[in-house]
Amino acid sequence: MTSQTTVGSTSLSKEPGPAPVPPSGLRGHPWLTLFAVAIGVMMVTLDGTIVAVANPAIQKDLGASLADVQWITNGYLLALAVSLITAGKLGDRFGHRQTFLIGIAGFAVSSAAIGISGSVELVIGFRVAQGLFGALLMPAALGLLRATFPAEKLNMAIGIWGMVIGASTAAGPIVGGLLVEHVSWQSVFFINVPVGVIALVFGLVILVDHRAENAPRSFDVLGVLLLSGAMFSLIWALIKAAEWGWGDSRTALFLALSVLCFGLFALWETRVGEPLIPLGMFRSLPLSAGTVLMVLMAFAFMGGLFFVTFYLQNVHGMSPVDSGLHLLPLTGMMIVGSPLAGAAITKVGPRVPLVAGMVATAVACFGMARLTAGTGTLTMSLWFALLGLGLAPVMVGATEVIVGNAPLELSGVAGGLQQAAMQVGGSLGTAVLGAVMAGTVSDSFGDNWAGAGLPPLTPEQAELAEKGVQVGIAPVPPQAPEPVVRAITGVAHDTFVSGMSTAFTVAGVVAVLAAIVACFTKRGGHAGAGAGAAHI
Structure with a gap:
């Protein structure tokens, strides 16, 4: 017997109807669908980290202020976060294939427009457009995977999807550094054009539109x-x-x-x-737990990782490319661990891998809280690798829990919910841990400065110095003697590391809470064979 939960006029079936007749040839093949989707996802996630490397060059070339450069990132983030769930609903209403292809084309065109922009205002405007088109693309990708893969293969597909995200995230700073250094900052955006064309061609040839019989009719x-x-x-x-x-x-x-x-x-x-988000979805404890887990995971991961780049570049003096290479153990373990996590979740269910993943993440955060200004590469790499190993099953498992526990006709909304939870968690982590860092620096900087025997600072000088120390920059005055330079640098770096340690400790506590939440997850209750099941 099929049980249902009714919300408004939307019926949330707990068992899928019969699978449609599978398509023949290349069109609609599940693994080829995954390949086509992965190219588009790679373009968006690569852009997420590659642009940060280009910001200083953009600021210099266009004469932008610091606030302008911040808007290059914030405009994109706001557009993406605000639009994700609505974009997922558009996919449920009009078809995920169409929204995915529009997202690909729009993202590539927006990237090209940024490359030819002659003012920072145009760059910001087209970055907002990138965010809107990226919001169309990401939930549609998950919706296509949800509709195409049968239950027993969905975890593996999401695992490979997570591997692509990890690989492109890792490649961003390295590729961006090489392009900015040897070509131009515009090339960071122009690279999306050929990738977008390839993704669009594969999408047109391979992707098949899947719509549930009770898909929404209104908006x-x-x-x-x-x-x-x-x-x-x-x-x-x-x-x-x-x-x-x-x-x-x-x-x-x-x-x-x-x-x-x-x-x-x-x-x-x-x-x-016909609601945008039928609230009956959240009567599913696993789906609600998966959403909370994604927020907490992103809080710990993105909030903590925000300081690692400053630690590597400003404390250890690495270039952006070198810092990207030093983060390869983290992203490398995510690349390796994601498909393995997908296989493990398929075999034993998501609960055990999710709990183990968040425990490993917590241990890694507590370990990184012990980093010092003189910590060597080997020790850093071990903690980074453990963090990546812990995050892999969480990225895969929490995504499957959210998307797999939603009915097929709401797979786009579920995909948007998963992405929105990551954006909110990441923003919350960066803001809260940033406040923790600022508070720690404010509390300890004056005492550390005085303890080093340095001359007193005026309140204005102390405020400016603290802002620099919050990102690991030593406030060394011009033409200062070498002993003074060493003393100021030591104070700045030790104070920054103290703040980073406190921030990672908080991130570790949040990861422990996430491990507890993971105990309430279970395998998707709505998973059923998709249209392409016979091809696997």
Whole structure:
């Protein structure tokens, strides 16, 4: 017997209907679908890390201010985070193949437009467009995998999908550094054009549109506006908290506005005929646990990793390319571990690998809290490798728990929910751990400075110095004698490492909480054979 949960007029079936007749030839083949999807995903994730390397060159070439450069990243992040769930719903309504192809084409065109832009305002504008098209692409990719692969192969497919994300994330700083150094900052964006063309061609030839029989027929416009307002207010508050301060009235205002919009959104979703997110989805404890787990994992991972790049470049004096190479143990273990995690989850279910993964992540965070200014490459690499090994099953398993426990007709919304949870968790981690770092530096910098026998600073000088120390920069005055340079550098680096240690300790505690949440996950209850099952 098939049991159902009804939300509004949307029926959430707990057993899928009969699988359609599988397509023949290349079109619709599951593994070729994965290949086509992976190319598009690679383009977006590569762009996520490659642009950070280009920001200094963009600032110099276009005469941009620091705030302008921050908007190159923040504009993209806001557009992506605000649009993900709505983009997933568009895929459920109009077809994931169409939204994926539009996302690919739009992302490539936006990248080319950035490359030929002559002002920072145009760069920011087209980065926002990149975020919007990237939001179309990512949930559609998961929706296509969910519809194409049968239950027993979905974990492996998501594992390979995670491997592609890890590989492209690892390649970003290295490829970006080489392109900026030997070609130009524009080439960082132009590289997306040929990749986008290849992804578009493969998508047109291979991808097949899958739509559930009870796919949504209308669109919840008011729900989109309320959810977008809530997500924008939340992400904006997290982005600006470091500048405004957590106790500032502006931060409180946007956080309160976010809570209000989320509340109105939840109320409206119980009344509309075809809601943007049927709240009955969250009656599934595993799906809710998977969403919370993704937020906590991203908090610990992205929030902690934010400081690692400053540690490698400003404390150890590495170039962007060298720092990217030193992070290869982390991303390399994610690349190797993701398909292995997919196989393990298929065999034993997600709960044990997820708990073990978050425990390993917690141990790695506590280990990185012990790093010092003089820690060698081998010790760093061991902790980075353990972190990557812990994250691999979580990326795969939490994604499968969220997407696999959603009905097929809501696979796009589930994919958007998974990506949105990562964006919120990453933004929250960066903001909160940034505040932890700032507080630790503020508390200890003055005492460390005085303890080194350095001359007193005025309040204005101390404030400027603390801001530099928060990212590992030593506030050395011009033409300072060598002993003074060594003393200031030692104080700055020791103070930064102390703040980083506290931040990683907090990240480790969050990872422990995530391990507890992982105990409530289980294999997707809605997984069934997709259209391409006979091809596997």
